[in-house]
Each structure stands twice: as C-alpha cells, then as structure tokens.
Amino acid sequence: MPEFLFYVLSTVSIVSAFVMITRRNPLPAAFALVVSFLALAGLYAMLSAPLLAVLQILVYAGAIMALVVFVLMLLNVRDQDLPEEPRMLANLAVGLVVAAPLFTLVYSAIRKLPATSLGPELQPGFGGIRAVGLHLFKNFAVPFETVSLLLTVAVVGVVVLAKRRLD
C-alpha cells in the first residue's frame, strides 16, 4: 500500500511539474504547480515529516502560490503581453535532452547507496511540531534569527521597490 501511494503521488507531482513548464499562459502553469506541491506534501508526510507537509501546503501551495496568482490577476496579463515563444516545445525538448546526462549522473550516484529500507526505527513524535521546534531552537537558533532578519530585509526591500518608478 505505501508503494502504491508513493507511485501515485510521485507521478502526479512529476507530471504536473512537466505540465507547468509546458504551459504558455502562466495561470494554468501556476495551478499545475499547486497540484505538484500538494502531491509533494503527501510525499513529505510519507517520510515522517508531518510538520513540513503542513508547512508545504500552508506556505508553498497556500501563501506563495496565492501571491503569484494574485500578482497575475493584478497585472491583468493578456495574451499579447506574453512573450512570443515560437519554438518553446523544441527548446524544452532540447533542454530535456541536455539535462538527461545530469539526471543520469545523479541517478547513478543514487543507485550506489545501500538499498535499505527508508531508515531506522523512529522515536514517536519524529518530525512533529514539538520535535522539530525543540531541535530548531536548541541547535539552530542563529540561522533561525538570521532568517527572520532576511524576511525583514525582504519586506523593507519590497516596500522600497514598490514606491519607485524605473526610468
């Protein structure tokens, strides 16, 4: 049963990622990406990461993609605003062919790993809010505060950008 679930989720995720990069209009691409992210959240949950699965849905599929769709709506992108991409599918095919050796290289490295099961027996609560939160604040307090600084800088930067005009 987990195998079946894994194959369904990974197929949905990869196929909708492929759909995303082949859409001409960004709005269908955004919705395909949301589907891909939701399937990925399922994969995270299968890896005993319930907190990250919830964050993936809330922050990625929820907040970030809602922001993208919102910007698309505000810009009111019409068909003539989209860049002309007459050879888009050919470019994508060439890109896939060029990227295939990269994938094969990574795949051969992955194959060399010992083929054990997913990992050791886990303590109860692994990947939950309490476990990840304690680990974050005990061992990664400085990176965590740096991220909060980064987010502040991003917000200030957005305000500065929004207030000016390019010449």
Place this chain on the structure above:
Amino acid sequence: MLTTQHFLVVSAALFTLGAVGVVARRNLFVVFMSIELMFNGVNLSFLAFARHFGNLDGHVFAFLVIALAAAEAAIGLAIVILIFKNKESLSVDDFTSLKR
C-alpha cells in the same frame, strides 16, 4: 519495499524539470515557478535523508528553505510588477535594464 532511493529519484527528476524550465522558457512567471520547483526537489532530498539517518537536521534545513523561498517570492514578484509596469512585457529578454 520503499527505499530512500525512490524519493531521491523523484527529487532529482523535479530538480531537472525545474532546471529545464529555467533555461528553456522566456516567460518570467514560468521561470520563477521553475525555481520554486527546484527548491522543492531539494527539500524532498533533505527530508529523504533526514528519514534515512533518523536525524532532524534535514527538517530544519527544509524549513529554512521554505522561509527563504517566501522572501524570494516577495522580492521577485515586486521586481516583476515594477518592470511589467514600465515595459509592458513578461519576456526575460526585456529584463536587461542593468546593462549599460
């Protein structure tokens, strides 16, 4: 039986698709979303290895990547809005205003 490799292969496939999207497309939004896809491929690797070693460090890194992606989305979309308002274009070929 599911192994760590299964998840790593999916992760590599997502990262590759994202990389292809970044280099082959000209639509700024699709390029942006391809970058998000690459972030997610890497996140899946982090979580697969966290499960593999029974260690929570990977979860913390995935958490930081998500926070970083949120900051990147805010800044990136602000720049997109600004340039679209000035140039009426979404093509990456028109985003050359840093060139003298």
